[in-house]
Amino acid sequence: MAAATTTTITNNEPRSTDIKSSALELIGNTPLIALDRIWPGPGRILAKCEFLNPGGSIKDRSAYSMIKYAKQEGKLAEGAPIIEVTSGNQGCGIALVAALMNHPCTLTMSAGNSPQRAEMMRGFGANCELVPQVEGKPGNVTLRDVEKALERAEGIIAQTPNIFYVEQFSNPNNCRAHEETTGPEIYRQTGGRIDAFIATLGTAGSFVGISRYLKRQNPNIRCVIVEPEGAEVIAGKEVTKPLHLLQGSGYGKVPELFDYNVMDEAMSVTDEEALKYKNLLGVKEGLYVGFTSGANIASAVKLLESGKLGPDPWIVTLLNDSGLKYSELHK
Ligand SMILES: Cc1ncc(COP(=O)(O)O)c(C=O)c1O
Structure with a gap:
């Protein structure tokens, strides 16, 4: 076994460091x-x-951009809720960014997408609502399935004042x-x-x-x-x-x-x-x-x-x- 070496810091000279200040920088x-x-x-x-x-x-990039610019454009107030319809990846990105920027977050997703995605969103503290499939089967999500998740989101938006709807498909x-x-x-x-x-x-x-x-x-x-x-x-x-x-x-x-x-x-x-x-x-x-x-x-x-x-x-x-x-x- 190699002998342990000790580095003694003897003065307060500034040292260069390489430390990320939050997961946003990842x-x-x-x-x-x-x-x-x-x-x-x-x-x-x-x-x-x-x-x-x-x-x-890859959807972390769009999540960060859409939330960061919504704040800058005055569309997302401090602490206001965020909602999005997702096949999972966009939702994971949004949940992560929302957690770090202190926004409560709801994601609606077709239940046909993999459960790992819902687990990750929930792991970032988001509310992930799974919407039953109407056409596809687990692993095969169709446009009609996505439309159902969209309807669910629209129901929540109608009842939640101040909510920012990310709308990845048109943003x-x-x-x-x-x-x-x-x-x-x-x-x-x-x-x-x-x-x-x-x-x-x-x-x-x-x-x-x-x-x-x-x-x-x-x-x-x-x-x-x-x-x-x-x-x-x-x-x-x-x-x-x-x-x-x-x-x-x-x-x-x-x-x-x-x-x-x-x-x-x-x-x-x-x-x-x-x-x-x-x-x-x-x-x-x-x-x-x-x-x-x-x-x-x-x-x-x-x-x-x-x-x-x-x-x-x-x-x-x-x-x-x-x-x-x-x-x-x-x-
Ligand atoms: C696994 C996967 N591949 C590709 C894409 C496509 O990315 P984009 O929405 O930028 O077209 C997505 C979008 O959610 C995705 O989840």
């Missing part, structure tokens, strides 16, 4: 990792580790989070070398915000969206399969925040492809993530295989949340 600045084991080249898949945010997903501060943080981080981390950016969409906040920033730096960066096969509404197709594994994305409706001006291409992904790459991320890369992350990597591989990006392209994508947010029932 949001963002996530690492970008090369998935060289899944895709050894030519070309590279670079993935932003959003599951490392303190609420376990411009959702996209702004990514235009101000995720996009610039990606550009800096790659030294500006990006041939394509590819992502699934829920509200479209992350895709639109990141793409807007990247295209301002370089309009030639190819921005590609991914939709579940059978629910490819942005690609202009009829919804034939509303049930899919990509919880938090692919709601079968063009999101209000979506902006066709920043999209170059739409791709689709099957449940089997998403699951295959979700599993490969764990086994080959040591990254235990959720289904939309698997969908993103499956699509990045297809894009590289297509050869349309030229020689040795770099594709950036997102690992949106942790695999711990899903239960066995939902696989």
